[in-house]
Amino acid sequence: MTPGILIAAPRSGSGKTVVTLGLLRAFARNGLRVQPFKAGPDYIDSAFQRAAARRPSFNLDSWAMPRPLVGAIAGHADDADLIVAEGVMGLFDGAPAQGESGNGSSADIAAALGWPVILVMDVSGQSQSAAAIAQGFRSLRPDIMIAGVILNRLASERHERPIRAAMAEAGIAVLGAIPRLEELGLPERHLGLVQAAEHADPDAVIDRMAGHVAAHVDLAAIRRAAGAAGARPRRDDALALACPPPGQRIALAQDAAFSFTYAHLLSGWRAAGAEIRPFSPLANEEPDAMADVVWLPGGYPELHAGRIAQADRFLSALRRHAETRPVHGECGGYMVLGESLIDARGESHAMAGLLGLVTSFAQRRLHLGYRRARLLAPMGGFAAGAMLNGHEFHYATILAQPDSPLAAVTDAEGKAVASTGSHRGRVTGGFFHLIAQACAT
Structure with a gap:
């Protein structure tokens, strides 16, 4: 089975899309065949993921899809070395009512496919409190494993040190610490991103993301954190x-x-x-x-x-x-x-x-x-x-x-x-x- 991880966040706007795209391209640069997935119904993020990994990205949706279909789609990773999936909104956010096999949340997909979760946390405007948030996410659902966190939008090393200490005290692994760099953001239209095809040079944008992410994230630790229960046999x-x-x-x-x-x-x-x-x-x-x-x-x-x-x-x-x-x-x-x-x-x-x-x-x-x-x-x-x-x-x-x-x-x-x-x-x-x-x- 192909090992996989799911990149999630406590809320929208935390930077999980940039981190996901950076990881996809960074792992691909290292010679890995990386299969992207997108939780939920968003079709614009998937196009960016395809550009980053140079493989088609597939949506996985527990509200709209029956469980066998989720497993069948995950089978597209059976020839890959690593799965990197991106969540939707906050980790547990979904529809107000259950659908085919869940409420459409990222947590449903992680639980169904056995992918450990890495939380991307926007820590601007907070310090040790970030550990309390991560602790709460780790304890809410016993069928979800939080493998660690990536601290995003850090202001300085002084900002980073107390957050790392609080995470260590809570027993939560810090897998990356990314300084704030606003120019890496992607332009948006309505509630989503401007399409990948509309960018003059999407590869250059993704390359900059990959460089910034790889410089501040432990890629080897993330790969080790990936669970081995990911992809199901393709049907x-x-x-x-x-x-x-x-x-x-x-x-x-x-x-x-x-x-x-x-x-x-x-x-x-x-x-x-x-x-x-x-x-x-x-x-x-x-x-x-x-x-x-x-x-x-x-x-x-x-x-x-x-x-x-x-x-x-x-x-x-x-x-x-x-x-x-x-x-x-x-x-x-x-x-x-x-x-x-x-x-x-x-x-x-x-x-x-x-x-x-x-x-x-x-x-x-x-x-x-x-x-x-x-x-x-x-x-x-x-x-x-x-x-x-x-x-x-x-x-x-x-x-x-x-x-x-x-x-x-x-x-x-x-x-x-x-x-x-x-x-x-x-x-x-x-x-x-x-x-x-x-x-x-």
């Missing part, structure tokens, strides 16, 4: 069953406007025998004319709405395809299937017109959280009545949605939400990012 059948492919040949939009695709879905589709044919709407490319289905994933179409509106070859081919075969859009892809998209400046851009949806970013409103959808019409490889788990995150306001609803959708607590998606003919779409098929109850 392609479990991946394939998680979300069956929407067709034998799938035309998949992939570029800066359509980039939010979960790696485990693509692996599952391939495991089921499907062929994925990428194309770029921003380059005005047509989807494969022989494709069984066109799939438009989420992204930031509002940043490229003018170019999409002018992509005549793409839009014409999309409309032709919809006359005889299915087209599906998730979140940003859903907006592109609509009549128009109004950007943050208030300018309206004509979209594909395959649905009556009109969305606006001039009137921003956050929509965020886990979703469970019961399909009211067929969608992709799923029949009406199928139960699907996913996640919603966007700032768009719906001004018009005249078509029939695609699904009855609830949040993590089972409360109905208004984001039902819609369908017309062979065209389906919704703000729901598909993660996995829900277990039968």
Whole structure:
């Protein structure tokens, strides 16, 4: 089994993403095959991890995924030397209600896969109290092992010494002590990072992170701390069953406007025998004319709405395809299937017109959280009545949605939400990012 660790923190904003990226690149520089994972539904961090480790990063989510699927995805590390997984929010933070195998917390993933946890602690503004926090995290759940802490954003050696002493008194290993260096932060958009593909030179940014982390963290001690119970044997059948492919040949939009695709879905589709044919709407490319289905994933179409509106070859081919075969859009892809998209400046851009949806970013409103959808019409490889788990995150306001609803959708607590998606003919779409098929109850 591949040894693994999970990099977590007491809260968001502690620096775990920078530490994770630095560790991934530092270990890779040392000749290790390092497999990255991301706990929770975030798809932007995963792209940075892929750039850092030069291996695909996979999401693991205890709320949305059944336990066998979590194990199957972890099996992607079976040819790696080391697993480095990044947590989500604080170590124990998750949904207010349990999902398929937990509440979506990093702690669930660490417990399920036997990965020891390393806490990244932002110790700015505190001293010995940091040991009390670490002690509390160590004692809350007996099925979680805290292997040690990395002290982050230290002001000086004088700041570091009493914290180290308090940790030693509590019996907590200090595996690194990183001085504050603000320029290593990554730019953010909304609640997440700006995409890796939007950086002029992401490799240079990650290299600087790796240099800073390697200089102040004991890489050998972290590798020794990694548990040996990590990756499970890979089961392609479990991946394939998680979300069956929407067709034998799938035309998949992939570029800066359509980039939010979960790696485990693509692996599952391939495991089921499907062929994925990428194309770029921003380059005005047509989807494969022989494709069984066109799939438009989420992204930031509002940043490229003018170019999409002018992509005549793409839009014409999309409309032709919809006359005889299915087209599906998730979140940003859903907006592109609509009549128009109004950007943050208030300018309206004509979209594909395959649905009556009109969305606006001039009137921003956050929509965020886990979703469970019961399909009211067929969608992709799923029949009406199928139960699907996913996640919603966007700032768009719906001004018009005249078509029939695609699904009855609830949040993590089972409360109905208004984001039902819609369908017309062979065209389906919704703000729901598909993660996995829900277990039968």
